[in-house]
Amino acid sequence: MSTGEEPPSGPDLTGPVLVVGSGLIGASVGLALRRQRITVYLRDQDPQVSAVAASRGAGDDREPAEAPQLVVVCVPPTRVAEAVIEALHTWPRSVVTDVSSIKAGPFVEVVAGLGQDAEPLRRYVGGHPMAGRERSGPLAASGSLFDGRTWAVTPHEQVDPAAVAVVESLVRLCGANLLTMSPADHDTAVARISHLPHVLAVLAAARLEGAPPDQMVLSGQGLRDVTRVAAGDPGLWRQILRANASPVRDLLVQVKDDLDELIAQLEKTEPDVDGLLRRGATGTRAIPGKHGGPARSLDTLYVVVPDQPGELGRLFAAAGDAGVNIEDVRIDHDLGRPSGLLELAVPESAGPTLAAALSERGWVVHR
Amino acid sequence: MSTGEEPPSGPDLTGPVLVVGSGLIGASVGLALRRQRITVYLRDQDPQVSAVAASRGAGDDREPAEAPQLVVVCVPPTRVAEAVIEALHTWPRSVVTDVSSIKAGPFVEVVAGLGQDAEPLRRYVGGHPMAGRERSGPLAASGSLFDGRTWAVTPHEQVDPAAVAVVESLVRLCGANLLTMSPADHDTAVARISHLPHVLAVLAAARLEGAPPDQMVLSGQGLRDVTRVAAGDPGLWRQILRANASPVRDLLVQVKDDLDELIAQLEKTEPDVDGLLRRGATGTRAIPGKHGGPARSLDTLYVVVPDQPGELGRLFAAAGDAGVNIEDVRIDHDLGRPSGLLELAVPESAGPTLAAALSERGWVVHR
Numbered sequence: 001m002s003t004g005e006e007p008p009s010g011p012d013l014t015g016p017v018l019v020v021g022s023g024l025i026g027a028s029v030g031l032a033l034r035r036q037r038i039t040v041y042l043r044d045q046d047p048q049v050s051a052v053a054a055s056r057g058a059g060d061d062r063e064p065a066e067a068p069q070l071v072v073v074c075v076p077p078t079r080v081a082e083a084v085i086e087a088l089h090t091w092p093r094s095v096v097t098d099v100s101s102i103k104a105g106p107f108v109e110v111v112a113g114l115g116q117d118a119e120p121l122r123r124y125v126g127g128h129p130m131a132g133r134e135r136s137g138p139l140a141a142s143g144s145l146f147d148g149r150t151w152a153v154t155p156h157e158q159v160d161p162a163a164v165a166v167v168e169s170l171v172r173l174c175g176a177n178l179l180t181m182s183p184a185d186h187d188t189a190v191a192r193i194s195h196l197p198h199v200l201a202v203l204a205a206a207r208l209e210g211a212p213p214d215q216m217v218l219s220g221q222g223l224r225d226v227t228r229v230a231a232g233d234p235g236l237w238r239q240i241l242r243a244n245a246s247p248v249r250d251l252l253v254q255v256k257d258d259l260d261e262l263i264a265q266l267e268k269t270e271p272d273v274d275g276l277l278r279r280g281a282t283g284t285r286a287i288p289g290k291h292g293g294p295a296r297s298l299d300t301l302y303v304v305v306p307d308q309p310g311e312l313g314r315l316f317a318a319a320g321d322a323g324v325n326i327e328d329v330r331i332d333h334d335l336g337r338p339s340g341l342l343e344l345a346v347p348e349s350a351g352p353t354l355a356a357a358l359s360e361r362g363w364v365v366h367r
Numbered sequence: 368m369s370t371g372e373e374p375p376s377g378p379d380l381t382g383p384v385l386v387v388g389s390g391l392i393g394a395s396v397g398l399a400l401r402r403q404r405i406t407v408y409l410r411d412q413d414p415q416v417s418a419v420a421a422s423r424g425a426g427d428d429r430e431p432a433e434a435p436q437l438v439v440v441c442v443p444p445t446r447v448a449e450a451v452i453e454a455l456h457t458w459p460r461s462v463v464t465d466v467s468s469i470k471a472g473p474f475v476e477v478v479a480g481l482g483q484d485a486e487p488l489r490r491y492v493g494g495h496p497m498a499g500r501e502r503s504g505p506l507a508a509s510g511s512l513f514d515g516r517t518w519a520v521t522p523h524e525q526v527d528p529a530a531v532a533v534v535e536s537l538v539r540l541c542g543a544n545l546l547t548m549s550p551a552d553h554d555t556a557v558a559r560i561s562h563l564p565h566v567l568a569v570l571a572a573a574r575l576e577g578a579p580p581d582q583m584v585l586s587g588q589g590l591r592d593v594t595r596v597a598a599g600d601p602g603l604w605r606q607i608l609r610a611n612a613s614p615v616r617d618l619l620v621q622v623k624d625d626l627d628e629l630i631a632q633l634e635k636t637e638p639d640v641d642g643l644l645r646r647g648a649t650g651t652r653a654i655p656g657k658h659g660g661p662a663r664s665l666d667t668l669y670v671v672v673p674d675q676p677g678e679l680g681r682l683f684a685a686a687g688d689a690g691v692n693i694e695d696v697r698i699d700h701d702l703g704r705p706s707g708l709l710e711l712a713v714p715e716s717a718g719p720t721l722a723a724a725l726s727e728r729g730w731v732v733h734r
Binding site: 152190198206212226227231249253258260262267281312314316318364 | 497507509511512514517519546548552553555556557559560561563564565566567568569570571572573574575576577578579580581582583584585586587589590591592593594595596597598599601604605608609612613615616618619620621622623625626627629630633634637638640641643644645646647648649650651652653654655671677678679680681682683684685686687688693696697731733
C-alpha cells in the first residue's frame with residue numbers, strides 16, 4: 001500500500017475523458033473534472049441520463065470529437081467487464097478504468113473476454129472511489145463528491161505503469177486520496193469492512209421481521225445503529241455479494257465458528273463469553289478515527305433539545321461562542337420522548353467548558 | 368401489554384422511598400423523586416457512593432427514620448435477587464422493585480430464595496427503565512434521565528395488584544412511559560432488540576482484530592454504525608448474556624440457520640441471497656420511528672462543514688431561520704477529509720426549502 005503522498009510519477013491526465021455511465025458516480029466524475037477545465041464526454045445506455053448529466057455541467061453528451069486519453073467506466077457491477085472490454089477495443093490507445101466496488105472478479109472477466117490479445121490489458125487499471133450516497137442518478141451528482149475521500153486504485157501485474165499514472169492523476173484531480181493496493185487485497189478489505197458488517201446487520205434485522213409490535217416498543221438507538229445499513233437496496237447488495245462471494249464466504253465461516261462456540265457456551269450453566277466480547281471491543285479500536293488520525297479521547301455531553309425549529313441553531317451557536325469544536329453529534333430518538341436527547345462528542349479538555357456554557361444559557365446538560 | 372394511558376388505578380407513591388445502590392440509575396431515581404418532594408433514602412455497599420449521591424441532592428444517606436413505602440433495588444445484575452430478598456425481609460410491609468435489564472432469571476432466584484414463605488413475593492414487582500448511559504456512577508446521574516423513556520414493569524402471577532400500582536406510580540413520577548409485560552415477554556423482547564444486535568456487532572468487530580491496517584483505511588460510516596455498541600463494557604455484557612442466555616441462544620440458533628444457508632449459497636455459481644436481503648430490509652421497517660410514531664418520509668441533505676468551532680452553529684441557525692425542523696443529524700467522518708460531511712434528515716416537504724436557504728448562504732449542499 002502507498003498513501004499517495006509522493007509526487008505524481010507519470011503522465012498527467014489532461015483529457016479528453018470519456019465517462020461511460022452517467023449516473024451518480026459518472027456525472028460526479030464529470031463535474032469534478034470540469035472544475036479543472038478538462039474536456040469530458042458523457043455516455044449512457046439511456047440517452048436521457050447522459051443528457052441530464054450534461055445539462056448539469058458534467059460534460060458533453062455528443063459523440064467524442066477525438067479519442068479520449070482516459071475512459072472511466074461507471075456502469076452497474078454486472079456490466080463492468082463488458083463495458084471495459086468494449087472501451088479497450090473501441091479506443092486502441094486510451095487508458096480504461098472503472099469505479100466498481102469489487103475488483104478481482106471483473107478483472108478475471110476482462111482477461112477472459114480479451115482472450116489471446118494481451119495488449120489491451122496493459123491499458124486497463126481498476127479503481128474504487130469510497131463515495132456512496134443513498135440517492136442515485138445524475139441529479140444527485142456533485143463535483144465535490146470525492147473531496148477528501150479515499151479512492152483505491154488496483155493495478156494488476158501486466159499493467160503499463162503509464163496507464164496507472166493516468167488513473168492516479170484522475171484520483172488527484174477529483175480531490176480524492178489515492179490508495180494503491182492489489183485487486184485481491186482490495187476485495188478482502190471491502191469484504192471485511194463493508195460486506196461482512198452489512199451481512200451481520202441483515203441477520204440482526206431479519207430477526208425483527210414478524211416480531212410482536214409490543215417487543216419492538218423497547219427498541220433503542222443501539223438497534224437502529226446496528227441495523228441501519230440493512231435497509232439498503234437488496235438488488236444492489238445481491239450484485240455485490242455475488243461478485244465478492246469468495247472473500248465474504250471465508251469471513252462468514254470464521255464468524256460461524258465464533259457463533260457456534262457462543263451458542264455452545266450459552267447452553268452451559270456458567271457460559272464463558274468473555275473472550276469473544278473482549279475481541280469485539282478490541283476490534284472496534286482498529287477502526288481509524290476522525291480524519292484518519294488515531295482515536296482521540298473525547299468527552300460526551302447529553303443535552304435535552306426541544307423538538308422544534310431553531311433549537312439546534314441556538315445550541316450550536318452557544319458551542320461556537322464558547323470556542324468548542326464539536327467532533328460528533330447524534331440525536332437519540334427515544335420512544336415517546338417529546339424532546340430529543342442530543343449526544344455531543346467534544347475534545348476531552350473542552351467538555352467542562354461546553355457543559356458550563358450550555359448550562360449557563362439554560363440548557364439541561366448531563367455529562 | 369398496556370401502554371399506560373389509563374389513569375392510575377391503585378395507591379399512589381407518596382414515599383418514603385429507599386434506593387439500594389446509589390450509582391447512575393439509583394441516584395437518578397432519587398433526583399427524579401426529589402423533584403416531586405418525595406422523601407428518599409439512599410444506600411450503597413460503598414458509603415462514599417451514597418454520600419456523593421446525597422451531596423447531589425438525590426436523597427438522604429442516613430438510616431431511614433421510618434419504613435419505606437417502596438424499596439428500589441438498583442444494584443448490578445448479579446446481586447439483584449439477593450438484594451431484593453433482603454429488602455423483602457427487612458421491610459415486611461414495603462413494596463420492592465428492581466431496575467435490572469433481565470427479568471425472568473432474577474424472579475426465579477427470588478422465588479427460590481424465599482422458599483416456602485410466599486407472602487413477600489406478593490410485594491415484589493420487577494421493572495426495567497430503558498435509560499442507559501455510556502457513563503456510570505452518581506456523578507453521571509440526572510433527575511431527567513427517565514423523561515419520556517420507556518420503563519417496563521413486569522408483574523408476575525402471584526403479585527398483589529396494589530404493589531404493582533405503587534411501582535406504576537414510581538414510573539410516572541420519574542417522567543417515564545409505562546409499559547406492562549410479563550417477565551418472560553420482556554426478556555424475549557430485549558434478547559431480540561438489544562442482546563442479539565449486540566452479539567452480531569461483536570461478531571463483526573471481532574473480525575477486525577488483527578486486520579491489516581491498510582485494509583482498515585477503507586472503513587466507512589456503515590462499519591462504525593454496525594460495530595459501535597461492541598465497544599461497550601465486556602464485563603457488563605458478560606453478566607447480561609449469562610442472565611438472559613436462553614432467549615439469546617434461541618435467537619442465535621435462528622441466525623445460525625440463516626448464516627449456514629448464506630454460506631451454502633455463496634459457494635454456488637449463482638448464489639441466491641435475495642430472500643435474506645429482503646427480509647433484512649423488511650425487518651428494519653419494524654423499528655418504531657422517532658418518538659414512537661410510524662416512520663415518516665424524510666429527505667436527506669448533505670452539507671460540507673469546515674471542521675472548526677462555530678460552523679455548526681451558523682448552519683443550524685440558517686436552518687432555524689428557514690423554519691425547518693431537523694429530524695436527524697449525522698457527521699460522516701471520512702478518512703482524510705479536512706471538512707466534515709453533515710447528513711441532515713428533514714421532513715420531505717422541507718428538503719427543497721432548506722437546500723435553497725443553505726445554498727443561498729454559501730453552504731455546499733448535495734441532495
